[in-house]
Amino acid sequence: MVYIFNDTQMAEFKRLVARYPEGKQKSALLPVLHLAQESFDGWLPTEALDYVASLLQIEPIEVYEVATFYSMYNLKPVGKYVFEVCQTGPCMISGSDSIIDYIKQVLSIQPGETTKDGLFTLKLVECLGACGYAPMMQVGKIYKEHLTKEKVDAIIAEYRQVANKN
Amino acid sequence: MGVKLLLEKANVPGIRSFEVYRREGGYRSVEKALKEMNPESIVEEVKKSGLRGRGGAGFPTGMKWSFIAKPEGVPRHLVCNADESEPGTFKDRYLMEFLPHLLLEGLIVSSFALGSNDTYIYIRGEYAWIPDILEEAIEEAKAAGFLGKNILGTGFDCNIHVQRGGGAYICGEETALIESLEGKRGNPRIKPPFPAIQGLWMRPTVVNNVETLAAIVPIINMGGDEYAKIGVGRSTGTKLISACGNINKPGVYEIDMTISVEEFIYSDEYCGGIKGGKKLKACIPGGSSVPILPANLLLKTAKGETRYMNYESLSDGGFATGSMLGSGGFIVLDEDQCIVKNTLTLARFYRHESCGQCSPCREGTGWMEKILYKIEHGKGSMSDIDLLWDIQRKIEGNTICPLGDAAAWPVAAAIRHFRDEFEWHINNPELSQTSNFGLQHYADPIHVPA
Numbered sequence: 353m354v355y356i357f358n359d360t361q362m363a364e365f366k367r368l369v370a371r372y373p374e375g376k377q378k379s380a381l382l383p384v385l386h387l388a389q390e391s392f393d394g395w396l397p398t399e400a401l402d403y404v405a406s407l408l409q410i411e412p413i414e415v416y417e418v419a420t421f422y423s424m425y426n427l428k429p430v431g432k433y434v435f436e437v438c439q440t441g442p443c444m445i446s447g448s449d450s451i452i453d454y455i456k457q458v459l460s461i462q463p464g465e466t467t468k469d470g471l472f473t474l475k476l477v478e479c480l481g482a483c484g485y486a487p488m489m490q491v492g493k494i495y496k497e498h499l500t501k502e503k504v505d506a507i508i509a510e511y512r513q514v515a516n517k518n
Numbered sequence: 519m520g521v522k523l524l525l526e527k528a529n530v531p532g533i534r535s536f537e538v539y540r541r542e543g544g545y546r547s548v549e550k551a552l553k554e555m556n557p558e559s560i561v562e563e564v565k566k567s568g569l570r571g572r573g574g575a576g577f578p579t580g581m582k583w584s585f586i587a588k589p590e591g592v593p594r595h596l597v598c599n600a601d602e603s604e605p606g607t608f609k610d611r612y613l614m615e616f617l618p619h620l621l622l623e624g625l626i627v628s629s630f631a632l633g634s635n636d637t638y639i640y641i642r643g644e645y646a647w648i649p650d651i652l653e654e655a656i657e658e659a660k661a662a663g664f665l666g667k668n669i670l671g672t673g674f675d676c677n678i679h680v681q682r683g684g685g686a687y688i689c690g691e692e693t694a695l696i697e698s699l700e701g702k703r704g705n706p707r708i709k710p711p712f713p714a715i716q717g718l719w720m721r722p723t724v725v726n727n728v729e730t731l732a733a734i735v736p737i738i739n740m741g742g743d744e745y746a747k748i749g750v751g752r753s754t755g756t757k758l759i760s761a762c763g764n765i766n767k768p769g770v771y772e773i774d775m776t777i778s779v780e781e782f783i784y785s786d787e788y789c790g791g792i793k794g795g796k797k798l799k800a801c802i803p804g805g806s807s808v809p810i811l812p813a814n815l816l817l818k819t820a821k822g823e824t825r826y827m828n829y830e831s832l833s834d835g836g837f838a839t840g841s842m843l844g845s846g847g848f849i850v851l852d853e854d855q856c857i858v859k860n861t862l863t864l865a866r867f868y869r870h871e872s873c874g875q876c877s878p879c880r881e882g883t884g885w886m887e888k889i890l891y892k893i894e895h896g897k898g899s900m901s902d903i904d905l906l907w908d909i910q911r912k913i914e915g916n917t918i919c920p921l922g923d924a925a926a927w928p929v930a931a932a933i934r935h936f937r938d939e940f941e942w943h944i945n946n947p948e949l950s951q952t953s954n955f956g957l958q959h960y961a962d963p964i965h966v967p968a
Contacts, residue, residue: 371679373593373636376719381701382684386643414701421703421873422684424643440605441806441863442762445855478687478867479605479806480644483847484760484768493646 353392355403361391365407378410381418385425394434395426423477431466431473433511436490439476442483451487451499452476458508471515472508520774521748523736523756524729528616534651536658539619545664547738551627552672555738560631564734566742568754573599573690573727574805574845575920576829585714586632587722594722596634598625598731599695600641600648603687605806605867606847609758610728612770614641614648617732618655622678624731626664627738629676632724636677640695643683652680687871691919692725693717694873705873706919729758749775753828757846759788763801764852766790775828779803780817782827783850796852799957800936803832804844806864807924809931810857811841812960822966837931853957857939861932862890868925876917882909883925890929893940896947903940907933936960 357365364387365380372379384404385396392400401419405412419425426434435455439448452463455474459467466473482488485497496507532538539545551560565580586594598621602610614621621639629637641648656678659665667675681699683689689698693707696718717723733755737745746754753775762768765783767790773782782788783798792798798813818825820839825831832843851860869883889906892898910926917923933940939955 371638371681373719376700378701379681379699382643382698383682385684386682408701410701417703418684418701422643422686423870424685439863440867441802441860442606442849444863445763445849445851445860478870479603481602481608481611481642483606483608483762483849484770485608486762486768490644 355388355392355397355400357387357391357407361387369408377408378414381408381410381415382422384408385415385419389425394430394432395428397427429466430475432471432515433491434473434475436475436477436480438478438480438482438486438488438490440479442479443486443488446486448487451489451501451504454501454504458504471511520772520777521756522772523745523748524613524617524620524732524758525770525772534616534618534655536619536655536662539617540662544619545623545659545662547735548623548626548664549670551630551738552670552674557631557633560627560738563737563742564631567733567737567745568742568752569730569733569737569745570752570754570829571727572729572733572757572846574604574807576843579726579730582714582726583628583632583724585712586724587715588633589722592721593635594633595718595724596625596629596632596637597692597695597699597718597723597725598637598639598728599690599692599725600639600645600728601683601687601690601695602645602728602845603642603690603871604845604847605864606762606802606849607760607805607845608762609760609770609846611645611648612760613728613732613758614645614652618651619659620732620735621652621728622655622659622665624734625678626659626669626676627734628724628726628731629678630674634724635675636679638699638718639678639680640689640699641680641682642689643685646682649680649682656680686873687867688873688919688921691921694919695725696723703873705875706921708918750826750828751830753830753843757827757843759827759846759848761789761848761850763848763850764793764796764855765850766793773827775826777827778817779825779827779832782848789848789850792850792852794852796854797957797961798850799853799855799960800851800857802841802847802849802851802928803827804842805847806849806867807927808842808844809837809840809927810851810860810935811931812935814961814964815839815935816841818964820964820966822964837927838934841931854954856894856954857932857936858890858894858943861929862887862894864928865890865925868921868928872921872925876922878913878916879922879925882913882922885909886925886929893943896943896951898940898944898947900941900944902944903933903937 405415488497570576689704694704713723865887874880914926943950
């Protein structure tokens with residue numbers, strides 16, 4: 353894997369940096385890390401962080417300290433689809449425990465693990481701001497809300513189908 | 519039906535587009551503010567409106583605006599706090615997702631009032647699909663001459679930029695948000711200097727919540743005095759409440775702050791009652807940080823008076839018997855819910871979200887989670903309750919930012935009002951693993967001292 357943006361990604365990088373005043377390009381760090389994660393297999397190895405540092409002309413440590421602080425940056429490889437299931441109060445009282453148990457059972461993985469086929473990772477997260485539509489999980493950019501066991505089955509089947517087609 | 523100032527048009531088909539929003543009367547406040555008013559008179563109207571920050575703290579917006587420093591030659595910035603992360607709160611998401619132009623309209627007027635030519639929306643990273651909605655709306659507004667250079671020929675320039683966060687509750691705190699916007703860890707700054715003097719890139723900055731900025735639109739359209747007539751006392755205007763938990767109709771509701779808590783929970787116009795016909799046990803009325811109240815103290819104050827959905831009534835009795843309106847994140851718990859477990863999930867949340875700068879918060883939140891975990895799993899002892907109380911006391915007020923208080927309050931209130939449920943867990947280590955303490959006396963009429 354080569355950690356260099358292609359032309360489309362570089363154009364997006366330039367658009368992100370242009371939002372800030374001259375000399376304040378470091379401000380673009382969080383959005384650029386999102387871009388890098390999306391561009392490079394869903395996670396950020398040290399090489400990717402160093403690349404981001406070089407693009408923004410800041411020290412690598414400035415990137416490391418940010419990448420390790422925020423919960424959305426994956427510093428280890430993850431599956432193609434990351435199930436980020438909310439477990440905070442409002443989701444818990446609406447039944448998130450049984451959804452988490454069910455996902456563990458059907459995918460045979462524990463939180464933090466990835467299925468052997470590399471398709472699914474289970475991650476337990478804190479409040480995602482969907483409390484009225486609980487239980488819920490985030491998969492990529494999308495929120496899957498009002499979860500039931502049947503809905504979880506359907507979601508897994510759908511992603512398996514998409515992955516098989518590609 | 520109560521007064522609707524923000525969500526009145528939320529169900530109009532296509533309201534997300536500029537064309538429909540404009541046809542429905544949108545962007546009038548920009549025309550009025552930029553052509554007929556000046557920055558000072560806008561600030562005056564906002565002061566007159568009595569609008570208080572809708573993010574949770576409830577600080578008067580007009581006063582906050584009047585603090586902004588205006589040093590010669592230094593750019594100023596308005597930053598919209600869309601880092602909505604307080605458990606129970608999902609109202610800003612609703613506004614941005616369904617009424618993006620309402621937020622932009624409020625932002626343009628507010629940017630003009632504060633002299634911000636580059637305004638930033640800092641949105642929580644998990645709301646990953648909303649920046650696209652906002653950016654599309656920005657392009658539409660730009661094409662129609664409401665954003666960009668020389669807006670409506672008035673000479674005022676304004677650009678709005680959307681930045682995603684990286685997943686950190688702490689970035690809802692305004693100085694942590696500014697740090698994050700500068701590409702750093704979300705460690706809150708020591709105040710002073712306040713952002714109004716030295717904020718983003720050390721320039722004068724105002725940070726306001728999404729709902730607060732949206733409320734600027736009706737304030738300019740109707741005038742501050744008219745806005746202040748809605749509501750009651752110092753709770754003026756309307757407030758968005760995001761209701762969740764064990765209710766029939768979870769969702770985002772706009773209220774005019776004159777309705778009672780009982781009406782809000784049981785009326786079909788709002789929550790529609792408790793799910794499955796169960797009984798109400800407890801409620802966290804303003805986002806996870808505010809004190810949890812048992813059903814009896816939620817519906818009536820300690821004086822036996824009806825409690826209303828506004829800043830003053832919800833805080834009646836202080837923390838001893840009251841709570842707060844906070845962010846409007848209204849979490850309802852039915853008779854089958856376990857207060858110990860609920861408190862544990864909140865303690866875990868705050869431990870996870872502590873930035874780690876201040877020892878009382880960094881260490882204390884971890885301690886509280888571990889002790890609550892012990893109690894919840896049948897391994898607690900009576901002294902743990904006093905230890906929990908002691909730890910939360912040592913966190914509160916001893917940290918740079920309010921996250922410490924926010925972590926301490928839920929634990930304190932749970933012990934204050936539900937101490938017997940904690941004791942039951944400890945005395946019944948096995949039974950508590952398979953059954954619940956239940957409703958008990960938490961909904962009984964309050965004994966009002968003569």
